[in-house]
Amino acid sequence: MTHKNHPFHLVDVSPWPILGAFSAMITMTGIIKWFHLLNSNLMFLGLTVTGLIMFQWWRDISREGTFQGLHTFPVTMGLRWGMILFITSEIFFFISFFWGFFHSSLSPSIELGMNWPPKGIIPFNPIQIPLLNTLILLTSGLTVTWAHHSLIENNFNQALQGLALTVILGVYFTLLQGYEYQEAPFTISDAVYGSSFFMATGFHGIHVIIGTTFLAVCLYRHVNNHFSSIHHFGFEAAAWYWHFVDVVWLFLYISIYWWGS
Numbered sequence: 001m002t003h004k005n006h007p008f009h010l011v012d013v014s015p016w017p018i019l020g021a022f023s024a025m026i027t028m029t030g031i032i033k034w035f036h037l038l039n040s041n042l043m044f045l046g047l048t049v050t051g052l053i054m055f056q057w058w059r060d061i062s063r064e065g066t067f068q069g070l071h072t073f074p075v076t077m078g079l080r081w082g083m084i085l086f087i088t089s090e091i092f093f094f095i096s097f098f099w100g101f102f103h104s105s106l107s108p109s110i111e112l113g114m115n116w117p118p119k120g121i122i123p124f125n126p127i128q129i130p131l132l133n134t135l136i137l138l139t140s141g142l143t144v145t146w147a148h149h150s151l152i153e154n155n156f157n158q159a160l161q162g163l164a165l166t167v168i169l170g171v172y173f174t175l176l177q178g179y180e181y182q183e184a185p186f187t188i189s190d191a192v193y194g195s196s197f198f199m200a201t202g203f204h205g206i207h208v209i210i211g212t213t214f215l216a217v218c219l220y221r222h223v224n225n226h227f228s229s230i231h232h233f234g235f236e237a238a239a240w241y242w243h244f245v246d247v248v249w250l251f252l253y254i255s256i257y258w259w260g261s
Contacts, residue, residue, distance in 0.1 A: 007073065007075070008072075008074055009072070009078075014057070014060065016056060016057040016060070019049075019053050020053045020057065023049040023053055024046070024050060025046075026045065026046035026049065027046030027047055029046070030045065030046045030047075062221060062226060062234070065233075065234065079237070083237045083240060083241075084240075087240060087244050090207070090244065091248075094200070094203070094248050094251075097196070097199055098200070100196055101200065101256060101260065104116070104192045104196060112191060112192065112193075116260070117260070117261065118192070118193050120190075121190060121191065121194070122185040123193075123257075123260065123261035124180065124257060126253070126258040129176055129179070129180045130180075130253055130257040130258075132176065133173055133176055133177065133180075133253075137173060137208075137245070137246050137249050137250075139169060140170060140173070140242065141242065141243060141246045143162045143163075143166045144163070144239050145162075145239070146158065146162040147160075147162025147163045147166065147235075147239075148162075148235065148239050150162055151222075151227060153229070154229045156222075159222060160222060160223065163215060163218060163222060163235075164219060166215050166242070167216050170211060171212060173208055174208055174212065177205050177208075181198075196256070200252055200256060201256065204245070204248055204252055207248070208245055211238070214237075214242075215242065217238075218234060218238045221234060222235070
């Protein structure tokens with residue numbers, strides 16, 4: 001910071017934003033090709049390139065915040081507001097799915113037989129895998145909070161244990177949801193019930209995978225002593241995101257799995 005007379009972060013020239021935009025375009029083009037031609041090569045190429053760019057972009061941000069001292073108080077406040085606004089946008093994203101679900105379920109149309117779930121749909125038993133997944137996510141919310149408080153108290157080992165447990169629970173949730181999808185007695189094309197169910201729970205599942213990756217990166221950074229008791233916004237952002245994922249799942253469980261069945 002000796003060459004600057006202000007505490008703000010003017011980012012260096014970086015290739016990652018433009019390359020990230022191109023890789024996202026390749027991924028979306030690949031998804032369209034997969035849907036229409038049943039060829040997933042381009043999609044996997046795009047996902048691979050996107051993953052490599054994410055890794056290198058986040059590596060640069062970690063270096064800026066950890067080793068170069070660029071994440072001053074005004075910068076971290078900007079990052080906090082950015083994360084708050086991002087989570088708010090995600091909340092509205094899920095509101096659209098709940099809106100569609102309740103619109104269809106509270107007043108099922110004549111095409112659905114004026115019945116919910118529609119005739120022929122066998123919904124999941126809410127006290128089997130869905131309840132187990134609920135307990136897993138609630139437990140993971142406890143473990144990530146344990147890790148956060150341990151980090152604030154400079155307890156390295158307990159923060160490590162809490163973070164590791166949270167990542168393991170996130171992976172376990174994803175495996176169980178994958179098994180549930182395999183065993184599902186209906187598909188995304190089975191009326192509005194199938195569409196509502198798989199769109200809402202599927203996007204939540206993607207968010208769990210993203211959150212697990214986020215926390216795994218924080219685990220790696222914690223092992224390498226990137227965090228201190230007063231300077232760990234990367235971990236805080238991951239914890240906020242994970243709590244958001246928890247709360248969305250509770251609404252999904254209560255509305256779609258329990259009430260909707």
